[in-house]
Amino acid sequence: MESVAGFLLPYEFSPTVLAVTLGAAALFLRGLLIRRRTGEGTGFWRSASFLLGLGLTYAMLQTQIDYYAQNMFWIHRAQHLVLHHVGPVLMVLATPHEILGRGLPEGRLKQGLRRLWRHPAIRGPYRGIQHPLVAPLLFVGLIFLWLYPPVHFDAMLSLPLYQAMNWSMVVEGLLFWWLAVDPRSPARGGVGFGTRIIMLWAIMLPQIALGAYISLSNEVLFDIYQVCGRAWPIAPLLDQQIGGLLTWIPAAMMSVVVGLIVLRMWMREGHRPRGRATMADPAGTR
Numbered sequence: 001m002e003s004v005a006g007f008l009l010p011y012e013f014s015p016t017v018l019a020v021t022l023g024a025a026a027l028f029l030r031g032l033l034i035r036r037r038t039g040e041g042t043g044f045w046r047s048a049s050f051l052l053g054l055g056l057t058y059a060m061l062q063t064q065i066d067y068y069a070q071n072m073f074w075i076h077r078a079q080h081l082v083l084h085h086v087g088p089v090l091m092v093l094a095t096p097h098e099i100l101g102r103g104l105p106e107g108r109l110k111q112g113l114r115r116l117w118r119h120p121a122i123r124g125p126y127r128g129i130q131h132p133l134v135a136p137l138l139f140v141g142l143i144f145l146w147l148y149p150p151v152h153f154d155a156m157l158s159l160p161l162y163q164a165m166n167w168s169m170v171v172e173g174l175l176f177w178w179l180a181v182d183p184r185s186p187a188r189g190g191v192g193f194g195t196r197i198i199m200l201w202a203i204m205l206p207q208i209a210l211g212a213y214i215s216l217s218n219e220v221l222f223d224i225y226q227v228c229g230r231a232w233p234i235a236p237l238l239d240q241q242i243g244g245l246l247t248w249i250p251a252a253m254m255s256v257v258v259g260l261i262v263l264r265m266w267m268r269e270g271h272r273p274r275g276r277a278t279m280a281d282p283a284g285t286r
Helices: 002-008 015-037 044-062 065-069 073-093 097-103 108-118 120-129 134-146 149-157 159-181 193-216 224-228 236-270
Strands: none
Touching: 015 044, 015 097, 044 065, 044 073, 044 159, 065 073, 073 134, 073 159, 073 236, 108 120, 120 134, 134 149, 134 159, 134 193, 149 159, 149 224, 159 193, 159 236, 193 236, 224 236
């Protein structure tokens, strides 16, 4: 039990990560209680999906996994697979925005946040980065940026850069995957379902190419792990090859999985009678 408790302790404690995680969990749980009191149902899997995604994200940042991610390339790639793909996908599939909004206390804070969200200085940049042409470029571009060997070397030695790298993975992951599984139909402002499928292919192919390049390279590309030492005695090329495979196969498969979800949404939308609301029921079958 002591070893388990030690593993769950943060390697480098971040009050920001703790505050954001606890705040999101508290708002979500409060929103669930309010919905229950008003007789609104929320499916078990929807709640479980959000909390699991939030918990996995926290674990990648605030347990000893973070230590191993800084000292083993393949664990670093597994960490980012969760931060950029698995965790955000689980959270956005829960369509948590309505529940989180219900969890906010009524009053000036909630009204102020609403006004802030509607302000052109916020809405304008948000629409820009969520444009179907821009979003895939940002998603893939961040992966390439942080895996560019000189940038990666600096990021692993600088705590501010390291934190910026991890935060950018989480935030951009949430933004992109939300755009892909947005429950709104095109008639209500959502991106077209065909466009979403193209976006998913657009991020999958570069990840396959990058992962294959890393995995099949005959030279060590990320020598920072030799400079600082690896957590376990493993050949540098083997470490790199496993990390490349994680960038290549599981990351690309996330596009396939989400693509199937989008196809299901598309088919369900096609079977809706004309004249009915096209907004996906946030408490439905997700």
